[in-house]
Amino acid sequence: MKKLLIANRGEIAVRIIRTARELGITTVVVASEPDAHSFAAQLADECAVVGPAPASRSYLDHEAVLKAALDHGCDAVHPGYGFLSENAVFARAVRDAGLIWVGPAPESIELMGDKARARQAAMDAGVPTLRGTDGAVPEGADIVTIARDIGYPLVVKAAAGGGGRGIRLIVTEAELLATVEVAQAEAAAAFGSSAVYLERFVERARHVEVQILGDGHNVIHLGDRDCSMQRRQQKVMEEAPAPDLPEEVRRQMLESSVHLGQKCGYSGLGTIEFLYDPRNHEVAFIEMNTRLQVEHPVTEMITGLDLVREQLLVADGAELRLRQEDIVFRGHAFEFRINAEDPANGFMPSPGVIKRLDWPGGPGIRVDSGFVSGSTVAPFYDSLLAKLIVWDETRDQAIVRSGRALDEITVEGVTTTIPLLMALSQRPELRAVEHHSKFIETAPELLGLPA
Template sequence: MRRLFIANRGEIAVRIIRTAKEMGIATVVGVSEADVDSLAAHIADEHALLGPAPAPASYLNQDAVVAAALEHGCDALHPGYGFLSENAAFAAKVAEAGLIWVGPAAEAIGMMGNKAQARDAARRAGVPILKGTDGPLRPEDDALEIAREIGYPLVVKASAGGGGRGIRFVHHEAELLSTIEMARGEAGAVFGDPTVYLERFVEFARHVEVQILGDGKDFIHLGDRDCSMQRRSQKVIEEAPAPDLPDVVRRTIRESSVELARQCGYSGAGTVEFLYDPIRQEAAFIEMNTRIQVEHPITEQITSVDLVREQLLIAYEGAMSLMQEDVAFTGHAIECRINAEDPEKNFFPSPGRIARLAWPEGSGVRVDSGVGEGSVVTPFYDSMLAKLVVHASDRPGGIEATLQALQNTRIEGVKTTIPMHSTLLSRPEFADVAHHSKFIENMPDLLEAP
């Protein structure tokens, strides 16, 4: 039997459903009460009600998700991204229930979910890492001496952190001990794990990452991406391949990412993330995401590889359909995450009904969306409406085509971040690859309404 349960919502649920249908796999999507009339619910073969609108009562309710998959006769479960996708305990629970988990084994998720363990695994695999503590910082360690050896500024990171949370910066020795204690307390309260570690802080770094695939036997990369344009540690614009990287850096991060996957016996799609210091021209490991990424379409556009299809092939058949020599790179792709937020009100969420919707069309334009005209944008979840992806022959052409596509997008009924994307793509710093992950925060007037 081939019947897939999608434990997610919005654009990624729609994305998975469409590829599964192309492969002849029946689909059941889990929905909350707020999403019963969603696009994903309409295009899936069936939908299963998980619970009330709040995510803890529906999309994060592990027992309800597993029970729904079993009740609807599914043999596999795809977690998408976010929600339970990187929860090792949930992956184990899915497997124990006799369902195929579309992703890496729970052990790999657990290892990479712990930042200190992931850093150690990366070091063993030859992945470049920032100077820092070898493993978690223990209470008995001489933190002051360790910090002096690393050098300031540095960052205190929660071992179990993620998504920009659990990070505190230290610029002077006098701040160190109190910051470590605060970080431990915060990590224990938020993540249930108080362990932290220290790492050198790279100011004005770019965020680059490598897409990998593995099936437990063979391991490949599908190139790199740049996700440096961020707001409050959330990615805003992504592009592939990463521009203006020295050949030796690009080769190192790609090859070492594959080696990390090999050492983990990795199975599925994953992303190895790096900080790139353009001054030193050095890249260093941040973390590994053990799931499909939001920005995966730009990799698909430059490689012509359907990553969701590969995930499903690996899960069902135990093997991906391609090897490294089959991967070819063509052109440049840019992705804008379009959110229902009001840029004029400090990006406050803008829920409501979409009164009018018209996406751009044309050669090289792709829109991955979970909404349609008349859809209701609820206040319960992430506010992303769609990912606008443009593929062109080169980066300058991609920027120009993306600006045109944004201009041709019409969304009425809710406020969106489209003006922000247009502003950022028009900046000379973006064209010159002079931006970094703190670019928006360091220019407070950048996104003021015209």
């Protein structure tokens, strides 16, 4: 691999550029017209403008992105996360063009992209799952009887969904048919498929996940993470390792995740996501993400590894250089997603020019950002401004350090979610591991948010 096209923007493009440069790989970053002078575009060796502001006409334009790779003489494409990262059609087109796809095989993306098929694959591999339908609900099936067998409350999920989208809660039988119809219509509009499946709903669940790395033959795990602090199923902060897990539950998660990766002949980085019910210590498969995760830095902080480096090496044809016994975990890490949004105003996006940007420093502090002072936060894309990653020897010390680091940040010109993150870092529920995936929504007054 000599020249890499990065088919993404913002902090993840910057993240990939830095590792590629250390490996002696020339980088080309794609950009929409508004991003042509972004920090990522300036940092890369070359920039390829692929279209106007709308993502559908730039970052999601298969032909324009692939043409940029070929025109610039690239031999590999890294999709980052989001956009085309889990698009099997694009991955196959990259490979058919004779380029290296930095990610798993298109077949793996297709399998895990269909959430109903992924659930069945997990069951076949012995990964624990929640009670629910075996695959998508067949057309004409007696859905009332199926739901009664699963039990209420339950959720209907889009089979082709992901990222917390395409999910609706059903509390009583009276809501069932109408909610399923709405979910099917939403799934068809958002994902191009109306297929849905049903699954038991776990109240006050925690969201935990396992990072795996494979080369198509061997698979290892790089530990677990907790992503329970969410708002409307979108992650707000993450930590590693997942706290307060019974060791038997942790072992079951790690071993079954590796087994699933081996059964799939998985290559590259992947994340198996689980729900954990602390009331009965049950853990169950949600989905598998076949890409680099936003929260990968917390795993890097406790393992000392560069996950993007490992990803690039495997994509370039190298066998795994690490064995499971080589992976050593040390300390505890948190990641805080700093968005250009106004928590006091319904989390409305806050685009604009950043007039001042000061990040914290000191031991155990890392900031991944695609912005500098003078950068413009465009209204067209995800509002992620930066990720603050904090490490310390113990979880309690990492929480204290996180509060100090958040307090040092200065952002002028746009409104951010830093006040919310400060409030979360100081909540006794976080320290006592009593939070769950609905904590922010069920306790807004504790966080200074409008009810």
